[in-house]
Amino acid sequence: MNLYRLPPLPTIKEIIKLYNLRAQKQLSQNFLLDSRLTDKIVRKAGNLKGAYVCEVGPGPGGITRAILNSGVEELLVVEKDTRFIPGLKMLNEASFGKLKFVHGDILTYRMDRSFPKHLRKEWEDDPPNVHIIGNLPFNVSTPLIIKWFESISERTGPFYYGRTQMTLTFQQEVAERMTASVSSKQRSRLSIMSQYLCDVKHCFSISGRAFLPKPKVDVAVVHFTPLIQPKIEQPFKLVEKVVQSVFQYRRKHCHHGLSLLFPEDQRKELTRTTLMLANVEQTLRPTELTIKHFRDLCCAYRELCDKDPELFSYNFREELRQKKLKMNPELIKEEEIITGTV
Numbered sequence: 001m002n003l004y005r006l007p008p009l010p011t012i013k014e015i016i017k018l019y020n021l022r023a024q025k026q027l028s029q030n031f032l033l034d035s036r037l038t039d040k041i042v043r044k045a046g047n048l049k050g051a052y053v054c055e056v057g058p059g060p061g062g063i064t065r066a067i068l069n070s071g072v073e074e075l076l077v078v079e080k081d082t083r084f085i086p087g088l089k090m091l092n093e094a095s096f097g098k099l100k101f102v103h104g105d106i107l108t109y110r111m112d113r114s115f116p117k118h119l120r121k122e123w124e125d126d127p128p129n130v131h132i133i134g135n136l137p138f139n140v141s142t143p144l145i146i147k148w149f150e151s152i153s154e155r156t157g158p159f160y161y162g163r164t165q166m167t168l169t170f171q172q173e174v175a176e177r178m179t180a181s182v183s184s185k186q187r188s189r190l191s192i193m194s195q196y197l198c199d200v201k202h203c204f205s206i207s208g209r210a211f212l213p214k215p216k217v218d219v220a221v222v223h224f225t226p227l228i229q230p231k232i233e234q235p236f237k238l239v240e241k242v243v244q245s246v247f248q249y250r251r252k253h254c255h256h257g258l259s260l261l262f263p264e265d266q267r268k269e270l271t272r273t274t275l276m277l278a279n280v281e282q283t284l285r286p287t288e289l290t291i292k293h294f295r296d297l298c299c300a301y302r303e304l305c306d307k308d309p310e311l312f313s314y315n316f317r318e319e320l321r322q323k324k325l326k327m328n329p330e331l332i333k334e335e336e337i338i339t340g341t342v
């Protein structure tokens with residue numbers, strides 16, 4: 001049994017005062033100070049005895065302490081804001097070197113080199129003893145989870161080690177979309193992208209009042225375990241394109257959004273062919289489509305792309321942009337100014 005606990009330390013509140021760690025609004029920092037909640041988040045990650053954990057955005061270290069107290073072998077933290085380094089150094093000493101920290105951006109950090117190679121498991125095995133835990137700002141956690149979904153499909157980054165589990169916080173509404181079932185109001189692009197690759201569990205919600213400063217919304221803790229067999233076996237970018245197009249018109253019949261996959265001159269015919277190949281009723285709404293429907297739509301679209309390799313590069317947004325520019329060449333100047341090409 002691992003009886004290791006951190007020695008008595010200043011509280012997180014005292015650490016914040018000591019190092020003058022006022023939360024920065026522009027970095028959307030909201031700190032969790034209640035150790036009952038930080039312990040609860042860490043318990044939802046599962047049994048961490050002897051585990052190798054990566055915590056994203058440790059900040060003043062509330063969750064970090066709870067992870068260190070759960071018997072991990074090693075904790076790697078990735079933090080963007082240098083102001084937290086002295087506090088993390090203190091935790092490093094108190095944990096006898098179990099905590100390692102990287103000053104960097106989790107969106108570009110390469111986790112496939114972070115842990116010993118011997119931890120690697122076959123994809124079909126039980127998940128490896130590698131975990132990701134984090135309470136990130138909402139504007140980072142959503143793009144990050146999309147990036148990690150792509151890494152799951154490629155078995156790269158954190159998923160080089162196998163089916164690495166993740167326990168992360170999201171805005172309540174985003175968590176509801178990720179776990180939404182067919183026909184529910186929250187069913188969206190994110191529901192399909194999460195559920196075709198992972199077993200997704202909404203663990204519990206935390207009132208915004210528990211954070212310092214208080215965010216405008218409540219927060220939810222979500223646990224992800226990558227599936228052995230993705231429910232759609234097609235390249236990530238293809239699935240993303242089909243799902244995004246279909247949900248473009250979420251209240252209309254699904255053929256409207258689906259048709260955006262095809263150039264105007266072939267739109268009607270190829271939309272009909274896709275629906276027929278996939279055996280999907282054109283009057284279903286995007287929210288009424290199951291993952292199996294999406295799987296069949298992706299397979300049908302793939303079949304058409306294999307016949308005409310140029311089809312996949314068709315992008316209706318780009319076409320729309322070109323049309324707008326033709327109608328109003330002044331927009332070219334505006335665009336050049338925005339993108340900094342003049």
Ligand code: SAM
Nearest residue numbers: 030031032057058059079080081105106135137
């Ligand atoms: N984990 C702490 C807690 O629960 O009290 C802090 C949470 S605060 C919402 C988010 C933390 O993530 C901040 O410390 C912030 O500096 C850090 N952060 C924000 N963007 C990041 C990024 N791209 N990479 C790494 N850390 C980031």
